[in-house]
Amino acid sequence: MIKKIHRTTKDTVLLEGVNTMEEDQLIDILRNYLQLKRESSSHVYDLKPLSDGDAWKLFYKNAFPSFNFESQCSPDLEEFPFKILKRCECLPLAIVTIASLLSLKYKTVQEWKKLHDSLGPELEINPILGKFNKVLLLSYNNLPYHLKHCFLYFSILLEDYAITSMRLGRLWITEAFVEETRGKTLEEVAEDYLNELIRRNLVQMVEMNDSG
Incomplete structure (x- = not known):
């Protein structure tokens, strides 16, 4: 949103x-997207996943705007970007939303694991609606x-x-x-x-x- x-x-x-x-209507735009896609696929543009390299750059830019992740992040935290990017399937909107949330949280395993787990398996249920519904609602709920x-x-x-x-x-x-x-x-x-x-x-x- x-x-x-x-x-x-x-x-x-x-x-x-x-x-x-x-709040329960925040995903209406996604339903409209699906309807438009059914009616006229030539006028709806699918957002393609980023390459792994571009996904990493976008994630780091939004999650760590003020310091270098690789030189200052604890080893215990390094596994979570991989897991999060996998859940986001390298889609820019999902990456930016989640990374921006992470930038506001303490750089601890507990905080990152909590956010990662809150994404849940729902992201994998529906290729479009389930994924963005969960990500966008998570961002809203964290306001x-x-x-x-x-x-x-x-x-x-x-x-x-x-x-x-x-x-x-x-x-x-x-x-x-x-x-x-x-x-x-x-x-x-x-x-x-x-x-x-x-x-x-x-x-x-x-x-x-x-x-x-």
Whole structure:
């Protein structure tokens, strides 16, 4: 369930691919994909798996953005990237989603094993729906409570609707989604929330101005 926002030189945000608010409906886009695929395969593009080398690069880039995995990771942890990539079947969306979650967790066997096990065998049940349902829902479920509200707020906006990031933050504030933080204005906290959703790859920034 990647939300895409385009930030123009006027700090405008364009939201794409918005779905419903209910957690159990987060996979509707996948059902639509299957329906479209049945009706007109010529207009639906299958995302091909990455090569092993590209899959590794994508995983490390998102799971270890601030240090070198091979030189600083404990030997006990090295087996899990292999297992996780196997579960993800080298599909970019699955790799980015899981790796981004791992980047937020302690680099311990216990934490990585817990996340790996939470993927479960469900990923292998259905070649499309089961895999992405589990991965995307796992990413959503790992959001802090306040970010879940902010993320789901996208669903009430029309697809391709343009809105400034400042306006979006004020809407979150009006809905009481933004918590007070000492030393920061509510607008600054709202911007932090948006940046966190971007960092978790639930929102993709495809263009931004010179000021960020």
